[in-house]
Amino acid sequence: MAGQLVGFVGLGVMGRPMARNLLKAGFDLMVHDLNTAAVGEAVAAGARDGKSLEGVAEAGIVVTMLPDTPDVEAVLLGPGGLAEAMRRGSVLVDMSTISPIATRSFAEHLNARGVPMLDAPVSGGFQGAEAGTLSIMVGGEAEVLERCRPVLAAMGTTISHIGEAGAGQVCKACNQVAVAINIHAVAEAMTLAKKNGVDPARIRQALLGGFAQSKALDLHGQRVLDGNYKAGFRVQLQRKDLKIALEAGTASGTPLPVTALIQQLYGILDATGRGELDNSSLALLMQELAGITAEA
């Protein structure tokens, strides 16, 4: 395990701490990113600079952690991409949150070249990435997951095998749908309380003890009480994730009316300059729409 060569592409907000945890676990890490400062930081922490996708493709397991579907497509299937460069029998683990439909097509493409792929998106945010406590939702073959398990275990504590190729991304889409809708439940309930002159802290406390209990009420409800909408998980990213869920809905014939409405509300936040705030700022928006003066 330790000393095994692992490739890593995408040293962004999430990728950086994930790469650090792979180094801590003793993997020989070969990194690549267009951001040379991020590469320099990883090298200072003990990684090697792969210099290109071809360089990273030497590894038996290559992890990608990229912003969106087109980024993954470019890195996998673009000129000089991993699909061309990786050896037969090595494994591609895409941990980005991207389209399940595109994921199935990427997996087919890589499989045809003898490179099995796992889709392994995460939840737990930057804090989970830092602490190595991410929850990882995996699609792909069980035996391939077993080969990659030590690598995933260096970054997360819960590794759930959901199903075949794309199932990890479907699970992540379902997760984001549920998280966003639960956050909006807090936003409407807390705004209704405030506008009716009732202490929202008491409402949160009472509701946490019953059927209305949710992680969102606990964590994001506290944010509403504190007027703290600093990200956390940004509006722009949640909006992108819901776009993926809605596309998966359209492609599969699944109407998602509330997800669609909430994605529009995130669009309002983004259009009015609040795209960098935490995704709990749906509560800020609902309060504004109710005429409560802004808190952020």
Added chain:
Amino acid sequence: MAGQLVGFVGLGVMGRPMARNLLKAGFDLMVHDLNTAAVGEAVAAGARDGKSLEGVAEAGIVVTMLPDTPDVEAVLLGPGGLAEAMRRGSVLVDMSTISPIATRSFAEHLNARGVPMLDAPVSGGFQGAEAGTLSIMVGGEAEVLERCRPVLAAMGTTISHIGEAGAGQVCKACNQVAVAINIHAVAEAMTLAKKNGVDPARIRQALLGGFAQSKALDLHGQRVLDGNYKAGFRVQLQRKDLKIALEAGTASGTPLPVTALIQQLYGILDATGRGELDNSSLALLMQELAGITAEA
């Protein structure tokens, strides 16, 4: 405490087991309901038949547990109603789920006659009423709540003082908003999973471990897996409760777009003959709308 005369009006699905728990706790219970069979049952269990609202009004504390705002209005303010019949210094405890706005007006009316009022709606459903484990959300004066606490403690385990008159009903409205939206989150997420060929049991399990966790995902998610939409808490009642929340929203200038949309979805269930099903049957509806054959 024990032996104290308590009045009880409204021996419906919830009122019946609540009255039984008051008898078990040793209160001298004087009941009234237009349903003579329900009165007979309570008398057989040890209650006395008050025969009329005037009869029940003898008690120092009178509890009402009625279906909707107009029922409470008739019992309190109608001819021969409790407002006329109750003595100065006795207390009216309305445990129905009704309009917070009407509640404030009822409380003013009763106060003017020297009868303090608590609004004390409950959550926990029929099971909670049977077990005496209801969660009770109280609006009104703290000292009045203290006088009534032994009576409430015979019916519920969590008694939360939320604020002044009407605050209990505001809290209940917020609770129903959050519960209904959280249930709908489960409905959209599970339908998206099914239509994408992914095992919804694995999705539920994975999501319960992260930010998407909710009581609704736990309990109602299991209902979706079992195809069990037997009430529980009926669609018709949840629809009524959301109507109250929306009216409180309108009166206070609080837009509740998702609550409004979900109330319409409950309206579809009711209009298509599913008003008696459990309020988790939003999941049944979303699956139907996605072309998944009915399970109930």
